[in-house]
Amino acid sequence: MNVRTSVAAAAIAAALALPLPVGAQSKGIPPEKVVDFIHTVIEADRTTYTRQVVNRLQNDEKVIKATEHFKEDKTLPLPAQMLRMGAQLASETGQFRYALISLWAINKANAPKSDFEKKGLEAVAKDPKKPYTSYETAGSKKYFMAVYADMAVAPACVTCHNGHKESPRKDFKIGDVMGGVVIALPVE
Amino acid sequence: MGRRLHLRHAVIAVGLGLVLALGGAFVLERRSLFLPGTTSAGHHLLETQCGACHVAFASVPNERCAGCHKPELEDDVHPVRMFDDPRWAATLEKVDALRCVTCHREHVVTAGGATVDRRFCFPCHDDVVDKRASHRALAPESCGEAGCHNYHDNTALNVAFLKKRRGDPELLPRPALAEWAREAARPPRPPLPDHPATVAAAASLVADWQGSAHAASGVSCMKCHQGGGGFVAKPTPDACRTCHAFEVTSFHAGTHGARTSLGLSPATPGMARLPMKAFRVAAPAHSCATCHDPHRLDTRRAAVEACLGCHDDTHSRRFGASPHATTAAQDPEAVRVAPGAVTCATCHLPRMRVQTDEGMRVLVNHNNSYTARPRDRMAKVVCTACHGFPFALAAVLDDGLVATNFRGRPVKRHDTFKMIDALVAEDKDDRSAPGGVKP
Numbered sequence: 001m002n003v004r005t006s007v008a009a010a011a012i013a014a015a016l017a018l019p020l021p022v023g024a025q026s027k028g029i030p031p032e033k034v035v036d037f038i039h040t041v042i043e044a045d046r047t048t049y050t051r052q053v054v055n056r057l058q059n060d061e062k063v064i065k066a067t068e069h070f071k072e073d074k075t076l077p078l079p080a081q082m083l084r085m086g087a088q089l090a091s092e093t094g095q096f097r098y099a100l101i102s103l104w105a106i107n108k109a110n111a112p113k114s115d116f117e118k119k120g121l122e123a124v125a126k127d128p129k130k131p132y133t134s135y136e137t138a139g140s141k142k143y144f145m146a147v148y149a150d151m152a153v154a155p156a157c158v159t160c161h162n163g164h165k166e167s168p169r170k171d172f173k174i175g176d177v178m179g180g181v182v183i184a185l186p187v188e
Numbered sequence: 189m190g191r192r193l194h195l196r197h198a199v200i201a202v203g204l205g206l207v208l209a210l211g212g213a214f215v216l217e218r219r220s221l222f223l224p225g226t227t228s229a230g231h232h233l234l235e236t237q238c239g240a241c242h243v244a245f246a247s248v249p250n251e252r253c254a255g256c257h258k259p260e261l262e263d264d265v266h267p268v269r270m271f272d273d274p275r276w277a278a279t280l281e282k283v284d285a286l287r288c289v290t291c292h293r294e295h296v297v298t299a300g301g302a303t304v305d306r307r308f309c310f311p312c313h314d315d316v317v318d319k320r321a322s323h324r325a326l327a328p329e330s331c332g333e334a335g336c337h338n339y340h341d342n343t344a345l346n347v348a349f350l351k352k353r354r355g356d357p358e359l360l361p362r363p364a365l366a367e368w369a370r371e372a373a374r375p376p377r378p379p380l381p382d383h384p385a386t387v388a389a390a391a392s393l394v395a396d397w398q399g400s401a402h403a404a405s406g407v408s409c410m411k412c413h414q415g416g417g418g419f420v421a422k423p424t425p426d427a428c429r430t431c432h433a434f435e436v437t438s439f440h441a442g443t444h445g446a447r448t449s450l451g452l453s454p455a456t457p458g459m460a461r462l463p464m465k466a467f468r469v470a471a472p473a474h475s476c477a478t479c480h481d482p483h484r485l486d487t488r489r490a491a492v493e494a495c496l497g498c499h500d501d502t503h504s505r506r507f508g509a510s511p512h513a514t515t516a517a518q519d520p521e522a523v524r525v526a527p528g529a530v531t532c533a534t535c536h537l538p539r540m541r542v543q544t545d546e547g548m549r550v551l552v553n554h555n556n557s558y559t560a561r562p563r564d565r566m567a568k569v570v571c572t573a574c575h576g577f578p579f580a581l582a583a584v585l586d587d588g589l590v591a592t593n594f595r596g597r598p599v600k601r602h603d604t605f606k607m608i609d610a611l612v613a614e615d616k617d618d619r620s621a622p623g624g625v626k627p
Contacts (some may be wrong), residue, residue, distance in 0.1 A: 069348030097273045108315050113275050119356060126290050138274035145274075151625070165615065184274045 030135060031144035039131070039148045041097060042181055047153050050079045054139045055154035056163070066156070079157070080110075083181075096186065100150065102179025104169035105130045106161070110179075114138070117182055120147030135187070144187050147180040223297035226439040229461055230443045230557060240450045241294070253288040256441045256449070259555060264340045282311040300561070302339075306332060309339075322607040334585050335564060344568035345352070349577070350608045354479070358575025362576035366539040366550045367527055374561035376430035378403035382410050387419050396483040400523075407431070412482065428476050434542055436476070439554035444474050457498045465500045486523045492516060502591045507532060535559060535570045578605050 054066045054076055061076045065074040077085065080157040083100050091097050103121045105111040112118040120132035128149035152158050172178055208220070227235040234240040254261070259578045261267070270276075271285040284290040291304035306329035316323050331337050332446075337345055381394050389409070397403050402411075412427045413420050420427075425448070427438040441447035447455045452537060454473030457464035479494035480487070496504055507513055512530035524533055533552070538559055542551045559566035563584040572582030582598035583589050589596060 067348070069346055072343070072346065072348045088267070091269055091273065097275070099273065099275055101275075109312070113278065114481075117275070136274070139277035139280065141274065143274055183274070 018113065031187065033144075035131070035133070035185055036097065036144040036145065038183055038185075039146070042086075042183075043148070043150075045086070046079060046083055046150075048082055049082050050090050050156060051154045054079055055135050055156040059154070066160075078160070096184060098181060098183045100179060101147075101182050102150070103166065104161070104178070106164055106166050106168075116145060117147065120145075120182065121180050122148070124149035124180050130138065136184075138159060138184075142187050143184040145185070146183045148183070149177045150179045150181055152176050152178050209519075223295060226297050228296055228301055230446075231294060232461060233443060233447055233455055233459055234450060234452070237450060237452055240452075245285065247404075248289050248294070249290050250286075253292075256446055259438065259441055260558065261340055263343050265342050266339055279312060283308050292401040300332070300334075302332070306520070309337075320607070320611075322610045333579055334562070335604050338564070340561050341562065344564040344577075344581075345604070347608070347611065350567070350604065351612060353577035354605050354612075355607050356572075358576055358579040360572075360574055360576060363528060365530075365534065365573045365581070366530060366541060369593060379406055380410040382408045383413060384419050387421075393483045396481070400483060402483075402485060422477075424478050434544065434551045435554050439476070442557040443556035444556050445554070448475070450481060460498075463500045464498050484523060488522055488525050491525050491533035491537075495532040495536075500524050502595050504532075504546065506591075506593040510595060512594065530574075535566060538570050540569065578602065 057064050058066050064076055065073070066078050067073045068078060068081070070077045070081070080100055087100075088099050090158065092121070099110070101110050101112055101117055101121065103112065103118075112121055114132055114136070116136050120134075123132040124130070124147055130149065131146045131148045133144065133146040136143050152161075152174050153170055155174065157178060158174060158176075161167050161172050161178065162170040222238065223235055226232075231241075241252045243249055243252070267283065268286055269513065276285075280286065291302050291308070293303040296303055309331045310328050332529065335345070343349070378398055379398070381389065383389050397409070410419075411430075412423045414427075415423075421613075423441070425436050425445075439445040444455060448454065454475055456473055476482070479490040481489070492507070492592060496507065512534075516525065516529040516531045517527075535558050536559060537552055537554055539550050540553050541548050542553075544551070559569055564581060567577065567580040567584045571577075571584065575583075578601045581592060581602050581604070582600065585602065586598050589598060
């Protein structure tokens with residue numbers, strides 16, 4: 001009877017078990033690698049949009065601007081908004097989350113919200129080559145989290161942030177770390 | 189012993205009686221018995237269909253709200269998706285921004301539909317007092333006051349739009365209501381009526397149809413009257429949906445059509461809380477044909493007369509004597525509203541540029557609730573086609589002017605524009621870029 005109960009319990013548990021994120025499986029790809037993959041794509045798309053769309057059309061060719069109220073103004077979304085819109089769409093799959101944060105955020109919503117984010121941003125500001133990673137618990141769920149450095153890749157980045165009235169820092173130069181991309185991968 | 193037995197029987201009898209009565213009330217659609225309080229306006233049309241919002245043994249899920257309210261949340265600045273992120277876990281302990289019912293409890297009537305503590309903006313936006321000198325003296329519960337900020341839709345109340353339109357005159361030099369695309373040239377000969385010979389169609393119906401835009405665009409009898417078993421005398425809105433998908437879908441999201449979309453009997457004037465003409469209270473249910481004669485396609489009638497056939501509140505009754513009505517006066521034989529005319533439908537069922545599979549098109553949004561609230565939405569979506577935004581906002585927020593159907597003019601600009609003026613002045617002092625980006 002006991003044996004049967006435990007077999008049934010194991011079968012139910014197996015049936016209920018959700019597929020783990022690749023990074024969380026013992027023999028799968030390690031979470032450090034998974035967030036690296038995700039970040040590579042985010043960074044490539046972000047750099048391309050900033051250089052080939054915003055900087056080219058706004059700063060170089062001067063044919064269209066990028067503004068915060070881009071729908072109202074019929075302009076291009078800011079690179080930060082581009083990342084956030086993509087992040088919201090990606091989050092609908094429920095697999096992982098990512099966001100753009102900074103110690104010098106113009107919008108308070110994008111300032112560090114936890115010790116982890118603050119330490120992460122400080123770490124990547126010192127050493128942009130290495131992501132800052134850690135296992136964290138948020139809202140009773142466990143995550144593998146990583147912060148990657150976000151750099152000024154084009155004049156558009158620095159002219160906007162240095163020129164914005166509400167920007168807390170106005171001495172950015174191309175190549176500076178301006179913030180970070182934080183990725184949260186749920187783990188069991 | 190005997191007394192205890194009696195007592196027990198009595199208790200069982202009362203219990204059974206209650207179960208039967210409540211069960212009966214539930215099964216026999218007398219569910220208003222279960223309502224814990226007064227349902228808010230609009231939702232009262234659905235209140236006996238508990239399952240329209242409630243899921244058994246669970247809180248009302250967001251998806252149930254989105255079923256009707258999705259179009260209003262298209263430009264939501266606080267979407268749930270944004271907060272469903274571990275970054276916000278600590279903030280969510282202060283404000284549960286993940287569930288609609290945190291702020292919108294039902295069966296309680298409140299102004300604007302929100303039941304949340306009005307200071308709830310502050311856990312996140314307390315920096316406003318440092319950033320905006322103009323906001324320092326304001327009470328923390330005043331953020332959501334009409335004309336200031338909306339939690340969801342700030343397409344009108346945003347700095348970029350307000351800065352651009354703050355200096356508008358009362359009436360714009362070139363009014364620009366969205367107009368229909370020019371109709372395609374009529375085919376040389378409209379199609380012949382193709383109803384089965386067994387169906388006796390009144391000659392006047394056929395004549396109406398032959399002169400209609402339906403005939404002109406090749407829509408014959410059987411395009412609408414075709415059913416599974418042949419000719420259908422009274423097609424349902426589903427027949428209209430084949431070609432008018434946006435119109436029918438938007439109709440179902442407003443109070444006129446919400447009941448139908450949930451499988452309830454269609455709304456009737458008798459169900460309304462707004463004053464309706466007494467003789468119309470038992471009028472037939474609301475469907476496409478209530479306002480649109482399907483053969484004559486008289487959209488001029490649909491734009492005013494159809495509304496005033498039922499609606500009997502002060503605002504409606506005064507339309508005829510309103511300044512807007514003078515723009516709508518025209519040839520009584522016309523089946524189309526003249527370009528530039530302002531009718532009931534202009535504001536309450538507005539023509540909008542809508543993204544469709546064939547690109548952007550001007551279509552009528554049949555969701556009668558869309559521009560009703562927040563009122564700043566109507567001011568932007570409709571009024572600013574002809575009026576300056578400061579004038580329009582002040583007018584739509586003035587209950588007295590709404591009641592007289594805008595006979596007269598608003599007394600003053602909304603205080604929002606004082607703050608925008610201050611912001612523009614600050615920008616001039618500040619050498620750095622005002623909004624947007626300076627190359």
